[in-house]
Amino acid sequence: MAVQDGMFRAVAVLRVLLLANAVALNVYRRDNFVHPTAGLVLVLVMVAWTFVANWAYADRRRRRPPLLVADLLVAVALIAATPWVKGAGFNATLPGYWVMGALLAWAIHWRLVGGTVAACALVAADLLSRQEMNQTNYGNVFLLLLGGVVVGYLVDLLQRMAVARDVAEREAAVAGERARLARAVHDGVLQVLALVQRRGGEPGGDAELGRLAGEQEQALRALIRQQDALQVPTDEDGEVDLGPVLEALGLLRSPRVSVATPGTPVPLPAQSAGEVEAVVRACLHNVEVHVGDDAPAWVLLEDLGDRVVVSVRDEGPGIADGRLAAAEAEGRLGVSGSIRGRVADLGGTAELITGAFGTEWELTFPRDPER
Amino acid sequence: MSDGDAQQPVRVMVVDDHPMWRDAVERDLAAAGFDVVAVAANGTEALARFPAARPGVVVLDLQIPAPNGVEVTAEVVRLDPSARVLILSASGEQDDVLDAVKAGATGYLVKSASSAELLDAVRRVSRGDTVFTPGLAGLVLGEFRRMLDAPPSDDGSSRLTERETEVLRLVAKGLSYKQIAERLVLSHRTVQNHVQNTLRKLQLHNRVQLTRYAIEQGLDDEDE
Known part of the structure; x- marks a missing residue:
């Protein structure tokens, strides 16, 4: 409807311009009139109808079939009266291009069908009132027909696009509102789960219940992160944000992983991000095997512009001197070798710090310089 | 001032819109010998009660009815630069935690932390230390x-x-x-x-x- 309102406003302006043009031409060619008085009356009718029509079309409620039919009839009648006031051999019809107003009104209101019907009516009136056809007449008639069809089609298209846009806007608003409500609910649930977990840890508390609440809290937290990540899917360059990808590792039941990220997107080509995640998983798996199921581990993601650094740390017994070399001597690749290999495949480096304080991998991945 | 007298219990204010949480935190703090001088359920209450209560430490939930935790932090630090703000948040590290720290909070803890961790955090923050999570x-x-x-x-x-x-x-x-x-x-x-x-x-x-x-x-x- 907004589309129609806008178009009728444009047509109203157009009608006035067309009227000025038609009046000027008739005044200029006033010598051609066989019945000047009748001609003057008809021009005044045209002037009057222009303003009546503009007033009538301005309100949506008045845009009913009778108005549109009357509009077209006036245009057709003015064409049909031309041979009588200007003589049978007239050149230009009395209203001239002014009839476009009625044509466009039909095209806007009844779209493709309306535009076509109005164009046909005007063309028929024009052709029937003439004694002979010349090329200019034919061109005008053809353009009139074409204009009716094209404008009708365009209005149809615009209308459908406006409807689609309205639906999309409504859906976005609904999704936004849902997300807002979900945030409030999630926060409340997290609070309660944390509280239950806390009570469970107190003397006399239900430790089992506390543990279960803790697990659910972690699961919900991970779900929220995933949802946030889904809202920023792969962009047009096929890049993903590595942050949420690694944060999802915090969901692992074992080891207990704490993930620190810079808080802003760390874009990386989707495939590289997948590889990085796989390497980090391998490091964490190593923690689980060598340190314990319940061992804590930490992952830190840093974006240094030209490179991305991921650190994975545990507080296990460390990797004993010579164990890596021994594994290699035995022909086993070993987890460490496989981690190094995978990082190297991405053009990066893996640094291993190990000792009684634990084990720390610092994985550096260069960014594509063309980025 | 922030170090306080060792004999003097630390004055604490608890701001949280969840009554159960507020009570639990208040109880834990009181049991550990802290002086809980005020509690509040939203930002307006918190700012209204803060000047009279004069707490040394404000234990603040970020998600509270307006004004939110970040605004409360900024206002508390403005009213009394010696007051310390310890953020307690359920929803994990997000931009608003960073905003609260920028506004002047010197401690941050997730709500799933144990009560021993909470007490330790309040103690450290009251001494002027910073409490960070990874x-x-x-x-x-x-x-x-x-x-x-x-x-x-x-x-x-x-x-x-x-x-x-x-x-x-x-x-x-x-x-x-x-x-x-x-x-x-x-x-x-x-x-x-x-x-x-x-x-x-x-x-x-x-x-x-x-x-x-x-x-x-x-x-x-x-x-x-």
């Missing part, structure tokens, strides 16, 4: 790196020294201050100072940005 350290590191990309402010507030970066990275990797001190062969106090400095720079930078913004927007009267 996740928050990661956010702060990221923030300083973003500042490097932004136009330089030349006041030194937007840059960390190499040592500060090193310490903050270790915090983000989950090391305790004690472990960091051992690893870098520093005193525990020095590590603590480095962490405090990073926070101070962040808060200073934030104030500088706000002032600059105010001047740009023509909100600063003295500038006219």
Whole structure:
């Protein structure tokens, strides 16, 4: 409807311009009139109808079939009266291009069908009132027909696009509102789960219940992160944000992983991000095997512009001197070798710090310089 | 003032819109010998009660009815620069935690922390120490790196020294201050100072940005 309102406003302006043009031409060619008085009356009718029509079309409620039919009839009648006031051999019809107003009104209101019907009516009136056809007449008639069809089609298209846009806007608003409500609910649930977990840890508390609440809290937290990540899917360059990808590792039941990220997107080509995640998983798996199921581990993601650094740390017994070399001597690749290999495949480096304080991998991945 | 008298119990205010949480935290604090001088369920109550209660530490939930935790933090620190704000958040490390730290909070803890951890955090914050989680350290590191990309402010507030970066990275990797001190062969106090400095720079930078913004927007009267 907004589309129609806008178009009728444009047509109203157009009608006035067309009227000025038609009046000027008739005044200029006033010598051609066989019945000047009748001609003057008809021009005044045209002037009057222009303003009546503009007033009538301005309100949506008045845009009913009778108005549109009357509009077209006036245009057709003015064409049909031309041979009588200007003589049978007239050149230009009395209203001239002014009839476009009625044509466009039909095209806007009844779209493709309306535009076509109005164009046909005007063309028929024009052709029937003439004694002979010349090329200019034919061109005008053809353009009139074409204009009716094209404008009708365009209005149809615009209308459908406006409807689609309205639906999309409504859906976005609904999704936004849902997300807002979900945030409030999630926060409340997290609070309660944390509280239950806390009570469970107190003397006399239900430790089992506390543990279960803790697990659910972690699961919900991970779900929220995933949802946030889904809202920023792969962009047009096929890049993903590595942050949420690694944060999802915090969901692992074992080891207990704490993930620190810079808080802003760390874009990386989707495939590289997948590889990085796989390497980090391998490091964490190593923690689980060598340190314990319940061992804590930490992952830190840093974006240094030209490179991305991921650190994975545990507080296990460390990797004993010579164990890596021994594994290699035995022909086993070993987890460490496989981690190094995978990082190297991405053009990066893996640094291993190990000792009684634990084990720390610092994985550096260069960014594509063309980025 | 912030160190207080060892005999004098630390005055604490608890702000949380969940009554069960508020009661649990209040009970734990009271049982551990803290003086809970006020509680509040939303930002308006918190700011109304703060001047009279004069707490040394405000234990603040970020998600409270308006004004939110970040605004309350800024106002509390403005009213009494010696007051410490410990953020307690259910939803994990997010931008609003960073905003609260920029506004002047010196401690942050997730709600799933044990009550022993909470008491320890309140004690440390009241002494003027900073309480960081690895996740928050990661956010702060990221923030300083973003500042490097932004136009330089030349006041030194937007840059960390190499040592500060090193310490903050270790915090983000989950090391305790004690472990960091051992690893870098520093005193525990020095590590603590480095962490405090990073926070101070962040808060200073934030104030500088706000002032600059105010001047740009023509909100600063003295500038006219």
